[in-house]
Amino acid sequence: MHSVVLTKGVPDFREGQVAFDEDGHLERGNTPTVMNPNDKHALRTALQTKVRHGGQLSVMSMGPPGYGDVLREAMETVYADDLYLLSDRELAASDTWATAITLATGLQKLDDTPDLVFAGFKTADGETGHTGPQACWCLDWPIITHVVALDVDEDEGTVRAKRLVEGDIEEIETVEAPMPAFIVADPEFEPTYRKASHRLTLKDLQAETEERAQDHEEHLTTWDHADLNLDPDYIGLDGSPTIVSSVDPIPKAPAEREATMVDPDDGEEMSEVFEAMQPFAGGRSEAAGD
Template sequence: MHTVTLTKGVPDFREGQVSFDEDGHLERGNTPTVMNPNDKHALRTALQTKVRHGGRLSVMSMGPPGYGDVLGEAMESVYADELYLLSDRELAASDTWATAITIATGLQKLDETPDLVFAGFKTADGETGHTGPQACWCLDWPIITHVIALDVNEDEGTVRAKRLVEGDIEEIETVKAPMPAFVVADPEFEPTYRTAGDRLTLKDLRAETRERAKNHEEHLTTWDHADLNLDPDYIGLDGSPTIVSSVDPIPKAPAEREATMVNPGDEDGMNEVFDAMAAHAGGER
């Protein structure tokens, strides 16, 4: 069994250092990057599947070379066997459609067709939730969204899932689809390892992957648009029908506190510190 998890690096908005070019496009190479938080739900779903059914697990992303570190983090999280990065300048400034074309092509280039592809339900920078479903559409595979529980029948070649109906936690439906298929994990998904065998497998995979993740570059394959045989007119900015009319930079949060430096040897200064602390503690010195 072969599964693939899609992940993405997103700007670390906490840093307040998001960089845009003069046309309003995000400069990912000059912006601190972290793993998309919602992808972690997909990673947990993929890990549960690997623990229960074994097989090979890959992680794939599209982005600049620095995304290799995001993939390394994903390898350690999901105990992946191999990593794939789709990266070159021709892919820069892709919208969700151009990204989906690239990812679908990357999935087709793998030496073994995945049985399942896991995706997060949206990204922190775009919030569209388009890329996973669009990549699935390119491949003409079934897709199950808002998944909160998952089981695979390898003999039948099917996946059975419980999903929230339109994201409503109060309404759940059970669906079944043939593989290969896409699975979009919901934040409500909680992995379960009921048997002792599953828990022992999880422990063994964790120890094995920690060693592999130390040198994740050795397990990283990078493909550019030429490797994927992609026409530059259909990828990157030229292949993106989305038009960005304007971008408002994210300002740094204003400082709300002032700091006063006090030398411990300054008796009067330290008395002022104790007086201020006592007032908040409701006690006396």
């Protein structure tokens, strides 16, 4: 059984303001890159599948060479066997459609057709939730979204999932699809390892991957647009029908707490600090007494 997780590097918005160029394109070089937070739900879903059913697990991403660190983190998280990076200047400034075409082509280039492809709910920098479903559309595979529980019947070649349906009330529906298929994990997904054998397998996978992740570049395959035989007119900025009309900066939120600056060398001020903290020392309050 072969599973693939799609992941992406996104700017770490906690590090400060993100810059845009005059055309409204994100200047990623000005902020650190981290793994897209929602992709971690997909990683956990894929890991549960590997623990329960074994097989090969790969991670794929499209982005600049610096995404190698994101893939290394993914290998450590999901105990992946190998990594794939689709990286080329021709791919720069791709919207979700151009990205989906590239990822779908990368999936088709793998030696073995994946049984399952896992994608995150949405990205922190785009918030569209389009890339996974669009890549699936390119491959004409079934897709199950908002997955909160998952199991595979290898003999029947099917995947059965419970998915969250949001309407007037939250409902859970169970659906089944033939493989290969796309799985979009919901943030509510929680992996379960009830069997002792599964927990032991998880421990063994973690041990063997720690060593592999240290030399992750030896397990990394990089393909450019020529390797994928992609027409430059259908990828990157030229192949992206989405146009950014304008970008409005997000104002910094006002501080909700008032802060009093204290000189640590001022004995009187420090005494006031200790008096204010004393009732909470040791987890006790004034109401609890001495």
